[in-house]
């Protein structure tokens with residue numbers, strides 16, 4: 020834990036008798052862009068509020084830069100929060116909102132002026148100094164909230180779904196800006212979101228949460244490629260999940276007998292024994308789709324029928340009926356190539372690389 | 385959050401309301417169980433005398449009379465207020481309409497009563513006009529009867545019905561009415577089956593704001609009523625200041641309070657019950 | 666009548682309501698300019714206005730007392746009611762519900778009950794009836810209105826604004842003075858306005874708790890109505906209606922808070 024920016028040790032939190040956070044352990048490094056990702060209601064906001072000091076813990080401890088802050092009130096913790104609904108002071112202008120914490124510290128007026136201008140420049144809001152919050156757009160309000168939190172020079176910045184109230188295009192732009200801002204100020208960001216694309220896009224590491232528990236902590240690549248269980252696999256990106264019995268094991272190469280597809284080769288990173296009940300995952304973008312039976316495929320080949328095609332801009336998702344199952348396939352649009360065009364009810368062939376299908380969960384041995 | 389400094393905020397409120405509201409109400413309640421003093425006031429002797437006195441046809445009649453007058457006035461107010469509030473809420477000039485309702489609402493209560501005395505009194509405008517043109521020889525007795533009490537009650541408390549209804553109807557999603565019309569309801573059916581259930585809580589709070597002051601009325605019957613339109617409030621004042629039977633006055637007050645709280649409970653329970661959704665026949 | 670044409674029925678009802686409200690007031694205004702002492706038109710004159718402004722010292726003395734009580738009662742009620750509303754909103758108390766119900770009680774009780782219980786209470790504790798007893802009674806019935814207006818305002822903005830202030834390093838006192846009070850300013854103004862109006866307006870409760878020498882304006886008007894109508898009251902009515910309208914224009918910004926009740 021030495022040298023960590025935030026250390027969370029055995030934290031439990033209940034509202035009444037309902038446990039909301041269960042035994043959370045987490046170490047967040049200095050300067051990291053750390054995301055907490057999970058479905059709505061899984062306890063992300065609660066964990067963030069515990070770090071900020073708004074919720075007393077039921078059990079456990081929280082350290083900031085190796086200092087125990089478990090019992091410190093929010094105004095004495097070196098962290099600042101960007102609230103989900105921004106929580107701008109409605110009676111103060113942009114300038115006064117940002118200057119709020121400096122005024123409390125009774126800092127010299129000229130210094131306040133300089134710092135406020137600097138931070139508003141940082142979030143590209145220099146033109147709106149004297150507007151009131153209700154005269155700003157959603158994106159601008161959010162930037163004010165960020166500047167207001169940063170001006171205090173906290174050791175950690177907490178962001179609670181800061182983009183959730185914005186439209187898709189703006190969200191993307193602000194996410195890029197946020198990433199740049201993180202590089203510029205260099206402090207630890209803890210970013211809470213239920214949107215996996217946001218988290219995957221900018222985070223150094225991600226913690227995936229569900230029902231008050233942390234399921235997996237890792238880089239975007241790790242949790243996408245090596246999900247520790249079926250929930251993570253399904254929550255991060257799209258996937259096809261199959262249940263089956265392990266037929267044979269040789270190193271990391273397994274053969275799994277699935278109800279839907281029969282016996283398929285599976286890449287198993289988790290140690291497992293023969294005849295265990297397991298769940299395996301096959302990402303849609305790893306499935307290849309052909310009009311004719313492919314001859315040189317190393318993996319299994321199935322014949323199927325196109326059940327449904329959903330166009331989504333630069334790619335389409337195609338649902339293929341194979342034996343007893345519907346397999347999701349992601350197919351990029353290749354401009355000018357006729358081969359990527361599939362139509363409804365057309366007979367097709369699918370295949371994938373034998374290493375693409377991976378073991379994600381051992382249900383029973 | 386921290387609750388020690390919280391007490392500093394609520395201490396003045398709790399002390400004030402406890403000492404200067406709860407104590408007087410407690411005293412009036414306890415007086416109703418005491419014996420009447422020789423020259424007004426009470427003597428320290430517990431008795432049910434006051435309640436026994438109350439148990440007579442005379443007071444039963446006053447009670448029913450009070451209920452009837454305030455009930456009729458309340459119904460008239462609600463019937464006038466719903467269309468008015470609906471119109472205001474749908475208008476583009478809400479502030480103007482609010483303004484037009486607030487001015488009579490804020491105009492001195494006694495002046496509003498006086499306006500009707502000036503119009504309907506024996507020497508009032510109507511009688512003077514009729515006398516002038518010779519249609520009558522004697523002034524008509526337009527005032528000092530139960531009807532004039534109802535009229536003036538409606539006049540003074542109508543804004544109390546309009547304002548809560550306005551703020552409820554303002555929040556109503558008017559496209560629901562169009563949806564109902566689209567589904568085959570007539571205009572009236574749409575109103576009755578969609579709007580009215582949706583604004584039920586507003587109707588009940590309007591009922592509350594009109595009925596409680598009307599039911600406990602003192603000034604209106606005292607100024608424009610006669611002995612037939614005496615209400616409980618007038619009896620309470622008479623026993624207190626003229627007959628100086630304080631226990632009886634306290635007992636009637638207790639009865640009036642209980643009746644008011646009962647009405648309140650009925651309205652609150654009715655108003656908070658979710659609207660039943662009935663299909664349109 | 667069947668409301669066939671769009672809004673015909675509601676239009677009619679609105680016009681009826683407005684006529685009902687304003688015709689009596691217009692008639693009063695008209696006759697305030699009447700030269701005659703009776704309600705028969707005998708030519709225009711400012712006679713009753715002259716009498717009102719130049720020869721009614723008692724009336725103006727009662728007006729002065731009303732203003733004094735209205736100012737002091739609305740200030741104290743706003744102070745106590747606002748602090749209480751903030752306290753109950755801000756902190757968790759076990760007795761929260763009890764205090765809320767107790768505070769709102771005066772709204773639910775008929776005025777006469779309040780008047781009678783104050784009268785008996787004051788005589789029991791030996792407080793002489795006069796301006797001070799009126800002040801106490803008025804403050805008590807104004808507090809619940811202040812409480813409601815303030816609570817509505819506090820409900821209106823998100824609690825996370827207060828948390829944001831703590832998060833940015835503010836102490837409790839700073840949060841109160843720099844965040845809560847400024848945000849509540851319109852509600853505080855509305856509370857003062859509402860309390861002052863209620864106090865100026867009150868007749869029934871004042872009637873019971875007033876003593877000799879503490880005749881307020883409503884009590885004075887009452888005795889004018891009761892004992893011999895003088896047309897001065899017509900002129901006074903017009904002055905009061907116009908005064909009300911002017912105050913309403915000046916404060917229309919605050920209607921939103923006053924109406925929520």
Ligand SMILES: Nc1ncnc2c1ncn2[C@@H]1O[C@H](COP(=O)(O)OP(=O)(O)O)[C@@H](O)[C@H]1O
Nearest residue numbers: 034035039057058059060061062063064065066
């Ligand atoms: N103050 C509270 N009292 C009771 N339950 C709460 C409170 N705050 C949050 N919860 C519950 O805790 C769970 C987690 O909430 P939250 O942390 O807000 O989830 P998230 O931010 O991940 O959507 C939810 O089921 C919510 O209902």
Ligand SMILES: [Mg+2]
Nearest residue numbers: 063064103180
């Ligand atoms: Mg949340």
